Amino acid sequence: xxxxxxxxxxxxxxxxxxxxxxxxxxxxxxxxxxxxxxxxxxxxxxxxxxxxxxxxxxxxxxxxxxxxxxxxxxxxxxxxxxxxxxxxxxxxxxxxxxxxxxxxxxxxxxxxxxxxxxxxxxxxxxxxxxxxxxxxxxxxxxxxxxxxxxxxxxxxxxxxxxxxxxxxxxxxxxxxxxxxxxxxxxxxxxxxxxxxxxxxxxxxxxxxxxxxxxxxxxxxxxxxxxxxxxxxxxxxxxxxxxxxxxxxxxxxxxxxxxxxxxxxxxxxxxxxxxxxxxxxxxxxxxxxxxxxxxxxxxxxxxxxxxxxxxxxxxxxxxxxxxxxxxxxxxxxxxxxxxxxxxxxxxxxxxxxxxxxxxxxxxxxxxxxxxxxxxxxxxxxxxxxxxxxxxxxxxxxxxxxxxxxxxxxxxxxxxxxxxxxxxxxxxxxxxxxxxxxxxxxxxxxxxxxxxxxxxxxxxxxxxxxxxxxxxxxxxxxxxxxxxxxx
Amino acid sequence: xxxxxxxxxxxxxxxxxxxxxxxxxxxxxxxxxxxxxxxxxxxxxxxxxxxxxxxxxxxxxxxxxxxxxxxxxxxxxxxxxxxxxxxxxxxxxxxxxxxxxxxxxxxxxxxxxxxxxxxxxxxxxxxxxxxxxxxxxxxxxxxxxxxxxxxxxxxxxxxxxxxxxxxxxxxxxxxxxxxxxxxxxxxxxxxxxxxxxxxxxxxxxxxxxxxxxxxxxxxxxxxxxxxxxxxxxxxxxxxxxxxxxxxxxxxxxxxxxxxxxxxxxxxxxxxxxxxxxxxxxxxxxxxxxxxxxxxxxxxxxxxxxxxxxxxxxxxxxxxxxxxxxxxxxxxxxxxxxxxxxxxxxxxxxxxxxxxxxxxxxxxxxxxxxxxxxxxxxxxxxxxxxxxxxxxxxxxxxxxxxxxxxxxxxxxxxxxxxxxxxxxxxxxxxxxxxxxxxxxxxxxxxxxxxxxxxxxxxxxxxxxxxxxxxxxxxxxxxxxxxxxxx
Numbered sequence: 010x011x012x013x014x015x016x017x018x019x020x021x022x023x024x025x026x027x028x029x030x031x032x033x034x035x036x037x038x039x040x041x042x043x044x045x046x047x048x049x050x051x052x053x054x055x056x057x058x059x060x061x062x063x064x065x066x067x068x069x070x071x072x073x074x075x076x077x078x079x080x081x082x083x084x085x086x087x088x089x090x091x092x093x094x095x096x097x098x099x100x101x102x103x104x105x106x107x108x109x110x111x112x113x114x115x116x117x118x119x120x121x122x123x124x125x126x127x128x129x130x131x132x133x134x135x136x137x138x139x140x141x142x143x144x145x146x147x148x149x150x151x152x153x154x155x156x157x158x159x160x161x162x163x164x165x166x167x168x169x170x171x172x173x174x175x176x177x178x179x180x181x182x183x184x185x186x187x188x189x190x191x192x193x194x195x196x197x198x199x200x201x202x203x204x205x206x207x208x209x210x211x212x213x214x215x216x217x218x219x220x221x222x223x224x225x226x227x228x229x230x231x232x233x234x235x236x237x238x239x240x241x242x243x244x245x246x247x248x249x250x251x252x253x254x255x256x257x258x259x260x261x262x263x264x265x266x267x268x269x270x271x272x273x274x275x276x277x278x279x280x281x282x283x284x285x286x287x288x289x290x291x292x293x294x295x296x297x298x299x300x301x302x303x304x305x306x307x308x309x310x311x312x313x314x315x316x317x318x319x320x321x322x323x324x325x326x327x328x329x330x331x332x333x334x335x336x337x338x339x340x341x342x343x344x345x346x347x348x349x350x351x352x353x354x355x356x357x358x359x360x361x362x363x364x365x366x367x368x369x370x371x372x373x374x375x376x377x378x379x380x381x382x383x384x385x386x387x388x389x390x391x392x393x394x395x396x397x398x399x400x401x402x403x404x405x406x407x408x409x410x411x412x413x414x415x416x417x418x419x420x421x422x423x424x425x426x427x428x429x430x431x432x433x434x435x436x437x438x439x440x441x442x443x444x445x446x447x448x449x450x451x452x453x454x455x456x457x458x459x460x461x462x463x464x465x466x467x468x469x470x471x472x473x474x475x476x477x478x479x480x481x482x483x484x485x486x487x488x489x490x491x492x493x494x
Numbered sequence: 495x496x497x498x499x500x501x502x503x504x505x506x507x508x509x510x511x512x513x514x515x516x517x518x519x520x521x522x523x524x525x526x527x528x529x530x531x532x533x534x535x536x537x538x539x540x541x542x543x544x545x546x547x548x549x550x551x552x553x554x555x556x557x558x559x560x561x562x563x564x565x566x567x568x569x570x571x572x573x574x575x576x577x578x579x580x581x582x583x584x585x586x587x588x589x590x591x592x593x594x595x596x597x598x599x600x601x602x603x604x605x606x607x608x609x610x611x612x613x614x615x616x617x618x619x620x621x622x623x624x625x626x627x628x629x630x631x632x633x634x635x636x637x638x639x640x641x642x643x644x645x646x647x648x649x650x651x652x653x654x655x656x657x658x659x660x661x662x663x664x665x666x667x668x669x670x671x672x673x674x675x676x677x678x679x680x681x682x683x684x685x686x687x688x689x690x691x692x693x694x695x696x697x698x699x700x701x702x703x704x705x706x707x708x709x710x711x712x713x714x715x716x717x718x719x720x721x722x723x724x725x726x727x728x729x730x731x732x733x734x735x736x737x738x739x740x741x742x743x744x745x746x747x748x749x750x751x752x753x754x755x756x757x758x759x760x761x762x763x764x765x766x767x768x769x770x771x772x773x774x775x776x777x778x779x780x781x782x783x784x785x786x787x788x789x790x791x792x793x794x795x796x797x798x799x800x801x802x803x804x805x806x807x808x809x810x811x812x813x814x815x816x817x818x819x820x821x822x823x824x825x826x827x828x829x830x831x832x833x834x835x836x837x838x839x840x841x842x843x844x845x846x847x848x849x850x851x852x853x854x855x856x857x858x859x860x861x862x863x864x865x866x867x868x869x870x871x872x873x874x875x876x877x878x879x880x881x882x883x884x885x886x887x888x889x890x891x892x893x894x895x896x897x898x899x900x901x902x903x904x905x906x907x908x909x910x911x912x913x914x915x916x917x918x919x920x921x922x923x924x925x926x927x928x929x930x931x932x933x934x935x936x937x938x939x940x941x942x943x944x945x946x947x948x949x950x951x952x953x954x955x956x957x958x959x960x961x962x963x964x965x966x967x968x969x970x971x972x973x974x975x976x977x978x979x
Contacts, residue, residue: 173805320658327743
């Protein structure tokens with residue numbers, strides 16, 4: 010099969026913005042503002058016969074009037090103008106057009122006919138189309154935010170194709186919350202021409218993409234998808250969320266993108282065969298994106314757990330066993346080593362319970378003992394990084410004064426903890442690179458903590474143990490798939 | 495059975511803090527600081543023979559030296575002193591003691607013997623014990639933060655007993671993130687004397703408690719628990735998370751609180767029989783607490799969905815069907831009404847897809863049509879409250895100037911949106927009170943949005959549709975349980 014090179018689509022030097030507008034409340038205006046606000050590295054050229062200049066950019070009456078080569082056009086005009094625009098673009102030899110304009114196949118029979126005509130005309134003119142009915146594309150390399158929603162995604166190594174603009178954009182929004190950055194994004198719209206398969210092939214060979222995400226409602230060419238996904242997943246994890254898993258969902262999907270959702274069971278079988286990670290919820294998808302893009306894949310499903318609280322250890326062990334992960338018993342050798350670090354009533358098992366010791370000092374050593382042990386493939390550390398208590402006894406005298414002072418001192422401790430590098434977290438971060446096993450942190454604290462730990466120390470961190478376990482399960486399954494190839 | 499009145503434990507007028515300390519790094523110091531920082535409404539009296547005054551509070555050599563009546567003692571001394579303290583407390587007629595001190599039954603056979611002796615001695619002296627090995631208690635009424643961790647939970651109507659201090663405290667921490675406030679909390683520790691059953695009975699009749707949470711590893715008196723829970727759940731939802739669901743988890747639980755986890759299947763049967771909501775993850779528990787404490791229980795499992803994005807509607811419909819919730823078809827009458835509000839290519843189904851209309855204007859009317867329809871029992875509104883686009887066309891002229899200005903204007907819009915009350919959200923909030931059906935908002939945006947919507951408008955809001963659906967499923971099941979009584 011011919012893989013389409015989409016470089017001029019995702020990293021264009023010059024874009025014609027057809028239907029550009031200074032009129033707020035029109036999509037042509039919002040997308041133009043997003044592109045300008047995003048600091049696009051290329052040149053953006055507005056086309057609108059009614060305007061002379063928009064935001065200081067000379068406006069052209071038609072694309073034919075623009076001097077020089079154009080790589081790509083963004084179209085937001087009313088649908089009735091789109092068909093004839095294809096001839097203008099063809100004459101100008103523009104290879105790609107993003108058709109944001111809606112009212113095509115998603116809008117019933119008449120729209121479907123219009124879409125067929127549009128695609129034929131584009132083909133005749135040598136133009137490849139994104140959409141119609143797309144929310145646009147994003148590319149970090151060229152700082153291109155050709156998007157309907159006002160969103161500036163974080164830059165990173167995750168690329169996504171989405172058969173729903175909203176779901177896709179939302180993933181980039183969740184990405185901002187969770188510090189997951191994107192390389193490329195495309196809302197594939199009605200897929201009149203270019204389909205998920207084309208984007209998948211392109212992302213598979215894109216050097217800036219480490220992980221591929223996909224939101225899929227229906228796939229037209231199942232065999233091509235399977236083959237593309239199989240090839241891609243050998244080198245990059247593909248994480249897919251399927252919409253239209255149920256009868257009600259399929260029905261909604263049919264009226265959404267006009268896609269036939271097909272049997273979910275068959276879809277799942279295809280996903281498994283292709284080594285695709287199937288995320289069941291939106292949160293799971295972005296949680297997976299974070300870990301897969303930052304951590305090595307574990308070699309097996311054996312987990313070592315260290316916890317600052319017994320109950321969290323219990324819940325984590327439960328989650329692991331329910332997810333098919335193994336919590337192996339500690340060998341005598343490691344028990345003896347930990348005996349030197351913890352009070353003599355410690356539990357001598359995995360999870361290693363630090364039995365409410367105030368100090369964090371033993372934690373790095375315990376993590377190292379587990380990580381170096383060939384009996385486990387990954388580590389979950391619960392409560393690491395909460396170092397507000399790590400105070401020298403010499404400060405004691407400060408507490409014998411007034412209460413107010415001591416409370417101020419407490420604030421100072423917290424401030425210091427937030428500002429100074431945390432030695433436990435720094436240790437963990439270095440250890441992942443050294444030992445090449447994933448070490449997850451469960452921050453067990455405010456939302457802020459896990460974001461901070463990931464942002465500052467590059468330790469993949471979640472606020473609850475269950476979220477960490479769910480991701481680890483997917484990593485282990487992907488690892489098994491790769492090992493069996 | 496005799497229900498113990500725990501008023502003097504949770505709302506004491508005078509507390510003796512035995513083992514109080516000005517020495518940072520000791521639990522007696524941290525708990526005392528927490529109590530002082532929390533603004534305890536009663537009087538706190540430190541007891542420590544080595545100190546004269548701690549943080550400006552006169553320190554006593556022994557409890558016997560304190561003049562006047564004492565309601566409760568917090569004990570953080572080393573374990574060897576705890577037994578004889580019971581006689582001192584008895585002589586002083588102190589009815590309750592919170593034994594934070596560890597090294598009892600959780601620490602092996604010897605500790606178990608010590609615990610039996612301790613409980614016997616307490617009984618002889620007419621003292622009821624929390625713990626030993628507890629992280630303490632919290633009570634919003636008296637602003638009492640007798641807790642080991644430095645945490646100031648939000649005040650509210652949720653009360654929790656927890657067989658793990660860490661898990662319980664963490665729930666209050668998640669509560670801060672999700673704006674879920676607590677009325678009372680107890681870390682039940684080893685439950686040498688007072689058990690989960692006592693706390694459950696007490697919370698059941700506590701007028702400040704609307705929802706009861708419980709983290710349970712093992713229950714000693716299963717029949718009493720069933721009967722207490724059955725009585726309580728008639729008036730207040732009980733949401734339980736079970737630790738030790740698996741073999742590995744049970745084993746960890748045994749060394750954590752010394753509890754026998756028992757068969758999880760039997761536990762689940764008991765939960766179902768008692769109308770208990772079983773949360774499977776920590777996030778689910780706090781999500782449930784939010785909805786159950788703020789919204790009416792839906793009368794049935796039929797859901798109306800309105801969405802600003804087609805894909806999110808698909809995923810929400812999928813989640814609902816997978817959770818056993820029904821998405822009924824719209825009657826002609828409602829379709830005709832919505833025909834007046836949306837472009838003519840709208841999907842004419844449930845979920846109602848607003849087909850990317852920029853304006854939010856139709857949303858309140860659509861929500862009202864669904865909410866007033868007797869064919870649904872609850873509503874999920876996806877994307878409500880994102881009103882940054884709601885701009886008068888008359889502002890257009892502002893955009894014909896320079897780009898910089900227009901970007902500033904965009905910031906102003908966002909600022910305005912954040913500061914001015916959102917009419918859609920205000921409408922939804924009022925409608926819940928009027929129609930008495932739960933209307934969930936899925937904010938589909940940054941973490942900030944759903945917190946803000948809940949805090950400012952009291953609309954139960956989640957960042958992903960799947961979290962809303964999971965909670966709704968539990969509410970429906972609880973409603974069915976109540977209806978079948």
